[in-house]
Amino acid sequence: MINRIHLIITAITLFVGIENPASAQSDHLLWYNKPAQFFEETMVLGNGKLGAAVFGGIKSDKIFLNDATLWSGEPVNPYMNPEAYKQIPSIREALKNENYKLANELNRKVQGAFSQSYAPLGTMHIKFNHTDSASMYRRELDISKSLSKITYNVSGVTFTREYFISKPARVMMIKLTSSKKGALSFNVDFESLLKFEITNQGNTLRVKGYAPYHAEPVYRGNIANSVKFDENRGTRFSSLFRIKNTDGQVIIQHGSIGLKNGTEAILYIAIETSFNGFDKNPATEGKSDALLADSCLKKVVPVNYESVKHAHINDYQNYFNRVSFNLGKTNAPELPTDERLKRYAEGKEDKNLEILYFQFGRYLLISSSRTAGVPANLQGIWNPYIRPPWSSNYTTNINLQENYWLAENTNLSELHEPLMKFIGHVAHTGKVTAKTFYGVEGWALCHNSDIWAMSNPVGGFGQGDPVWANWNMGGTWLSTHLWEHYIFTLDKNFLKQKAYPLMKGAARFCLNWLVKDKKGNLITSPSTSPEASFITADGSKGSTLYGGTADLAMIRECFLQTIRASQILGTDITFRKEVESALRQLQPYQVGKNGNLQEWYYDWDDADPKHRHQSHLFGLFPGHHITPGLTPELANACKKTLQIKGDETTGWSKGWRINLWARLLDGNHAYQMYRTLLSYVDPDQYKGPDKKTGGGTYPNLLDAHPPFQIDGNFGGAAAVAEMLVQSNENQIRLLPALPDAWDTGKIKGICARGGFEIEMEWQNKSVKKYTITQKKEERHNWSITE
Incomplete structure (x- = not known):
């Protein structure tokens, strides 16, 4: 079948070339004519572990530094509330009696500790002795090379800085040059919100420190001892700064290192931590961070700068260059990125800004997701706060999952693997959570997690509102990523050895958790819909109920995929039949009085009709069991729900809604929302009189939730791919939701389920040429439609 499809493709090649863009406006450069004043204006760099946010100042360049493995805390005790499950019968009884207020209060007893926080490593300052003002300033980030550059002129001398973070070399490098011999002088120092000490050793500034063993979520307010340090606890880190000069004099002072009267120098930054796995104490069982950092420098310093840079670019472009995208002629003028927005x-x-935003999402994933078992968090790997927004953790009721929607379809499948391994970690602790919090088998993951694979419902043992604290479908949702990784790669070994056992465990939890309602249908009880509240017929507001649609949507998808995996592997027939039976008995979807897809078991009103979450639409996207073709009534109900919610929402929610509109095959609405996702938002701390706020995009293209959350970037980039290609286990659709604004274009390297890679070109919204290649031979009966 695969060879036959290829012959059909070859036979219909009718391409007429697309005109190259006449404008100089770039689809791969972010650039600015002034230094960053706020974090949301910085240029972010990363190698999947080490992250940097570069301000690009003239007299002093400030650079925030992060490491993906530097978090507060230590391995979690999953047995923190061993008898919580004993509350479940009482909650179910209250719900059976329609006493939602009592059920909500009892639900607070089914809570555990809060997650830990992603920590800021520190801030590096590069201070220059410029006495005159600068001119001809430009800073840029080239996402096609993962390379940043700053140039400016002071007193007739051109100064240049070039920054990159190498994955092969595991270091950050900054090359500093002046156009006049001996005109380059600078000093490097370091500060941190963590505990640290600085020593000097030759041309190296050595920083040794440690993270807190506990950090309270910032949303808990200004409470005493919110951040706790102990020199014998917490993750250790080592940061080394070394100068390699061609001339001038390296100056060593206590707590700083610098160069005097040089012309060119290279600054190396090596960072390592003691993190040694989610279940290892980083203080007593950790890696030797100092030795690892020393090893990095020892290997890279003798190597020619251009060689290291070349290896970095080659490594990065191995991922980035897989996809190219063009939308034809654009008349947009050349402007700095913030003015462009x-x-x-x-x-x-x-059009090139729309392409830039798409490719920037891919850039961010390459830059933040290359550490085994440590997926990109709420802020990727870029965070300057010791108590960051929402702990910069793994929020699993949408945010962690949305980070990876673009991994497979934009040809970055390997970057999905940190999440795959992390799922294995939370399944380990999640078995205890399933047993002690819910009294069932399988594994469960709730609202939040962290690098320690915490899986329990959060809330501080009763202090959290169940509207968000008690949701327990995180594992059910995450299990679908295992299937997605398989169906895009057709890696049967991965399915057999890694994915299916985890999928089975998630399905087992659901099987055991489901109960029958008064009509004999299977439902969840208790249930919540992420962060949303209902208003009952008598006007009371609540969040704990039974039979929430979101729960059942995720369970449906989990069951469907687990069944298919079992069929493909030819295993677990008895278990498969058990899942199939439960699937048939699930409470069916219901259409509400307003024509919307009902979120609650009863046709109640929403406390906030325009709420940012749309979890009950899961079956439409990212799930696959609601489609305009196969379930038109349900698809129309999803459309009505989106119409009621409207388009104005937070950044990540806009990213999700664009994907939903694309699945409804409404390209023009998806595109209009894509434009709103790119709405300019001022930095959080900016206090100007005309400050622009709301969900959208900051000057440096990072997503404004607000504040910064990276999931909107990833969701928006994934949605572009969803507008151009949609696929399932049996079919590939080309241009299913193409907006009128993109009537002409071409894309190469986008992926479809079944292990396919697609190149296509279109004019007047009609495909003129396409080639579909299967990367791995496997017998499937896919059909191609336009």
Whole structure:
């Protein structure tokens, strides 16, 4: 079948070339004519573990540094509330009696500790002795090379800085040059919100420190002892700063290192931590961070700078260059990126900005997701706060999952693997959570997690509102990523050895957790819909109920995929039949009085009809069991729900809604929301009189939830791919939701389920040429439609 499809493709090649863009406006460069004043204006760099946010100042360059493995805390005790499950019968009885207020209060007893926080490593300062003002300033980030550059002129001398973070070399490198011999002088120092000490050793500044063993979520307010340090506890880190000069004099002072009267120098930054796994104490069982950092420097310093840079670019482009995207001619003028966003927000055309945002999402994933078992968090790997927003953790009621929606379809499958391994970690602790909090087998993951694979419902043992604290479908949702990784790669070894056992464990939890309602249908009880509340017929507001639609949507998808995996592997027939039976008995979807897809068991009103979460639409996206073709009534109900919710929402929610509109095959609505996702938002701390707020995009293209959350970037990039190609286990659709604004274009390297890679070109919204290649031979009966 695969060879036959290829012959059909070859036979219909009718391409007429697309005109190259006449404008100089770039689809791969972010650039600015002034230094960053706020974090949301910085240029972010990363190698999947080490992260940096570069301000690019003239007299002093500030650089925030992070490491993906540096978190507060230590291995979690999953047995923190061993008898919580004993509350479940009482909650179910209260719900059976329709006493939602009592059920909600009892639900607080089914809570555990809060998650830990992603920590900021520290801030590096590079201070220069410029006495005159600068001119001809430009800073840029080239996402096609993962390379940042700053140039400016002071007193007739051109100064240049070039920054990158190498994955092969495991270091950050900054090359500093002046156009006049001996004009380069600078000093490097370091500060941190963590505990640390600085020593000097030759041309190296050595920082040794440790993270807190506990950090309270910032949303808990200004409470005493919110951040706790102990020199015998917590993750250790080592940061080394070394200068390699060609001339001038290296100056060593206590707590700093610098160069005097040089012309060119290279600054190396090596960072390592003692993190040694989710179940290892980082203080007593950790890696030797100092030795690891020393080893990095020892290997890279003797190597020619251009060689290291070349290896970095080759390594990065191995991922980035897999996808190219063009939307034809654009008339947008050449402007700095922040001004470009403002112009676009006025409704003006800038096709290359739309491409840039898509590719920037891919850039961010390559830069933040290359550490085994440590997926990108709420802020990727870029965080300057010791108590960051929402702990910069893994929020699993949408945010962690949305981070990886673009991994497979934008040809970055390997970058999905940190999440795959992390799922194995939380399944380990999640077995205890399933048993002690819910009294069932299998494994469960709830609202939040962290690097320690915490899986329990959060809330501080009763202090959290069940509207968000008690949701327990995180494992059910995450298990679908295992199937997605398989169906895009057709890696049967992965399915057999890694994915299916975890999928089976998630399905087992659901089987045991489901109970029958008064009609004989299977439902969950207790249930919540992520962060949303209902208003009952008597006008009371609540969040704990039974039979929430979101729960059942995720369970449906989990069951369907587990069944298919079992069939493909030819295993577990008895278990498969048990799942199939439960699937048939699930409470069916219901259409509400307003034509919307009902979120609650009863046709209650929403406390916030425009709420940012749309979890009950899971079956439409990212799930696959609601489609306009196969379930038109349910698809129309999803559409009505989206119409009621409207388009104005937070950044990540816009990313999700764009994907939902694309699945409804409404490309123009998806595109209009894509434009709103790119709405310019001022930095959080900016206090100007005309400050622009709301969900959208900051000057440096990072997503404004607000504040910064990276999931909107990833969701928006995934949605572009969803507008251009949609696929399932049996079919590939080309241009299913193409907006009128993208009537001409071409894309190469986008992926479809079944292990396919697609190249296509279109004009007047009609495909003129396409080639579909299967990367791995496997017998499937896919059909191709336009």
